[in-house]
């Protein structure tokens with residue numbers, strides 16, 4: 001019975017049970033298996049039977065109320081593993097097989113697969129000690145693990161981690177098989193026909209989907225995969241009330257913990273332990289919609305030269321770990337271990353982090369981005385308060401993480417469910433793939449909600465950190481310095497052919513303009529920051545104005561370059577152009593009859609506080625915009641994150657304790673890929 005079917009409505013239950021009793025036929029092979037099992041000291045509760053259905057395969061079901069909790073007990077003697085090839089082991093069956101010569105030569109797990117292949121071959125002619133058991137094992141055609149996907153099935157995994165994991169599993173199997181065949185040939189053993197790659201893959205799938213770890217029954221040795229006939233007939237359910245009971249060196253049993261609750265006809269499940277859907281599909285050939293433990297695995301790869309540079313700035317020093325995160329991750333190799341994204345409410349809990357919207361991101365990844373951001377800004381980790389790095393640094397980390405997640409989300413859109421699937425493999429592939437897509441989109445949206453909270457559109461910016469386009473920056477300039485705004489507006493008319501009738505019309509015009517493959521707004525930002533910084537540097541009053549505070553906050557992190565730094569550089573902008581934007585364009589003044597009465601003279605580009613101030617401010621504006629301007633979700637608008645310079649106000653959004661409700665942002669509407 002599937003998990004979904006377990007939830008069936010009471011009124012549907014009778015009909016379901018009637019239908020089920022015809023679907024679930026007793027199976028002659030199952031009967032032979034039970035007879036063989038009992039004849040060899042295996043114990044199966046008299047209250048259960050092994051049933052078979054096309055959708056559930058072989059499985060266990062109750063035929064009457066359970067009189068005891070023990071369902072099945074398999075003696076060590078009946079188990080199948082490489083130990084059966086080792087004459088020194090007395091507690092297990094011995095087979096007379098040429099494979100015995102390779103104990104200690106081939107890896108144990110490879111030997112177990114070869115033994116299984118050999119026994120399958122024998123079972124086909126009714127031979128071998130495990131014949132009734134092997135006869136009940138699924139054949140390759142019935143296998144649904146991603147290892148058995150054809151090209152069409154694999155297409156359903158595009159963009160997922162499982163696509164790569166499946167390919168590398170197949171590559172490893174091929175390598176192990178080739179090695180085994182070579183070793184057998186070198187030993188002058190005729191390689192049997194049945195030892196083909198497909199059989200090797202079959203044996204590996206049997207072991208991955210139904211073996212147990214040996215350590216419970218053989219606690220005195222390194223664990224290895226071992227098959228327990230009949231114990232392995234139970235299907236999996238997360239809700240199974242089951243207990244594993246091993247008596248070391250004797251037997252292994254499954255017990256139903258709430259056996260009174262089992263009704264006649266009920267399927268009895270094992271619990272294989274919670275796993276990610278990728279693991280389920282790769283090893284067992286099924287997976288679950290809404291798997292509660294599902295995470296999104298990320299493998300970081302830090303290229304060697306970058307790793308060396310980051311090591312020098314303190315990547316591996318525990319004292320540099322930010323946001324109160326646990327430092328334990330530093331002991332793991334970032335290039336080897338998987339990191340997992342976790343959505344809100346995940347049963348494994350999220351990661352410790354004083355920034356609540358970063359709690360779904362693995363600490364290694366947050367830390368790496370922290371160090372990279374510091375390196376980009378030329379800031380020594382020692383000079384930063386690691387418990388609460390400034391909000392500007394949090395913002396840069398957020399942006400970098402968001403861009404990476406956004407790219408990944410594009411590769412993995414959430415898809416509508418097709419009405420039907422060509423086969424069960426593609427159905428499971430869809431369930432897995434969409435589960436993964438939902439995680440990456442959920443974590444991305446969690447970060448996106450922060451941008452939405454900060455973003456201000458077409459209105460005066462409040463006195464807090466904001467994400468704005470040039471529209472809102474111009475609104476602020478107009479409010480703070482109307483005269484300077486007027487000059488800038490004229491500059492826009494001349495140099496960008498942009499007339500500001502309304503803010504929306506300006507936004508529409510500037511969004512549509514491109515310059516050498518860049519949005520023209522990028523260069524408007526540069527000129528605007530030049531104008532604002534020039535104003536800031538040359539105005540000594542009105543320092544409380546918002547536009548001044550933006551520049552002040554920016555210059556705390558990005559100081560004006562020195563004279564020496566700009567000395568040999570080509571000027572970034574044309575002086576006349578900057579003069580026009582900042583000091584007013586030379587334009588005719590007309591009388592009522594539209595006759596030119598006077599040419600307005602441009603003001604000089606003043607440099608009151610230092611040598612080559614204009615060039616330095618221009619280089620500064622250019623550098624800051626190049627580093628900090630960004631676009632969100634493919635929108636044409638070029639945005640900047642600007643702070644007030646008041647640390648308490650600026651840090652509030654980053655260290656606020658409550659989580660932002662998703663979908664409640666005030667900014668751009670989320671673009672949902674694939675919808």
Ligand SMILES: C[S@@+](CC[C@H](N)C(=O)[O-])C[C@H]1O[C@@H](n2cnc3c(N)ncnc32)[C@H](O)[C@@H]1O
Pocket residue numbers: 002003056057058059136137138209210232233234235236237283284285286
């Ligand atoms: C240990 S065997 C269980 C016996 C199996 N049904 C058989 O026919 O041999 C594990 C395999 O059973 C199937 N299985 C177990 N639990 C399942 C579930 N909840 N949903 C779908 N298939 C399941 C999968 O094919 C899995 O690889």
